[in-house]
Amino acid sequence: MKLKNTLGIAIGSIVAVTSFGVLAQGQGAVEGELFYKKQYNDSVKHIEDGFNPGARIGYFLTDDLSLDLNYDKTNHTRSNDGTGNQKIKGDTGSLLATYHFGQAGVDSLRPYVSGGFGHQSRTNVLADGHSGRDQSTLAIIGTGVKYYFTDNLFARAGVEADYAMDNGKWDYSALVGLGVNFGGNAGKVAPAPAPVPEPTPEPEAPVAEVVRVELDVKFDFDKSVVKPNSYADIKNLADFMKQNPQTTTVVEGHTDSVGPDAYNQKLSERRANAVKQVLTSQYGVESSRVQSVGYGESRPVADNATEAGRAVNRRVEAQVEAQAQ
CATH class of the missing domain: 2.40.160.20 (Porin)
Known part of the structure; x- marks a missing residue:
């Protein structure tokens, strides 16, 4: 050729x-x-x-x-x-x-x-x-x-x-x-990658409002008996706990500074147990959801040098928090 x-x-x-x-x-x-x-x-x-x-x-x-x-x-x-x-x-x-x-x-x-x-x-x-x-x-x-x-x-x-x-x-x-x-690969412009759509943000969960119920029961000097005028406050706490069955509470007992420390410790425990008894026996809150503890005279909130201050310190406190429905 x-x-x-x-x-x-x-x-x-x-x-x-x-x-x-x-x-x-x-x-x-x-x-x-x-x-x-x-x-x-x-x-x-x-x-x-x-x-x-x-x-x-x-x-x-x-x-x-x-x-x-x-x-x-x-x-x-x-x-x-x-x-x-x-x-x-x-x-x-x-x-x-x-x-x-x-x-x-x-x-x-x-x-x-x-x-x-x-x-x-x-x-x-x-x-x-x-x-x-x-x-x-x-x-x-x-x-x-x-x-x-x-x-x-x-x-x-x-x-x-x-x-x-x-x-x-x-x-x-x-x-x-x-x-x-x-057969090669140079001189070619790689196709631009398809834009990845941004993920749609999930709607934020509404911020739950925290509702708190506090209890403050006062006692007479050297007494651990719940006074009748405190029953309504205890019932409010019990009703709240029934509406929010996932809640629990700690009932804390306190005394003033009069008397020996050991005696006041026992007295604060009796006061806490007395409030727990009203919550569970009288208002139907399950006993497993209520814990009682005594702090004696170690946590005053008022001046024990005055009668008015000592009256404020003779107390039982409790509080419960729950998210608003």
Whole structure:
């Protein structure tokens, strides 16, 4: 198949492939290219400069670094020693690492540098007394730029220098190419995540109002008998506890400072028990919900130096809290 037909089919295939929209640059991408280069043959005598068609396939190890396998044919080079138009044939294979600069994307320019090794073989070089070589190992460096028409289709222009390790001489080439890449992920803008709707705040529970019922029963001097005028207050406490069955209470007994401490302690306990007895026996509050305790004369609320103050200290206190329904 003629070269012209081969290039036409290849370029048509490149354009067709890019229409699928599945190609991309970046890490994991595979890049294929057809190129044509002007070869300046300085390392071998009696050979004209030529034009070498070739192909390249590369794999991106990262978004910027690719490993490229290259192959080109020496099809249009001739002897120039005056013996006639003897055609020189040959080929070159190489493995290059290529580092790209800039960002991938539509209408982007990506300069690059490359380096690696290759092997070159030429036929007919030794014929008719020519003094050139037929094979050589090459060290190759290059630079250039790629222009991306789309995320997938690009053109390349670059230069390369080949150092022949056999004779220590350099050859040079200038090249242009057209290629595609596929399978990577660079140059694509990730779709913005769908906004997450803010959670609808749950309606705040109404703040429960705390209702408190207090009891303050007074006693005569040295007595622990509940006076009749205190029964109504005790009943209010009992009614409240019945309306709020989850409530409990502590009935606290107190005395004034007259008398020994030990005696007053016992007296305060009897007073607390007397109020508890009225709550449970007379008004029906469960005994398990009422605790009684005596504090003797240790917690005065008034001055024990006066009769009025001592009367205030001879008391039983209780309180109950509940949330309003």
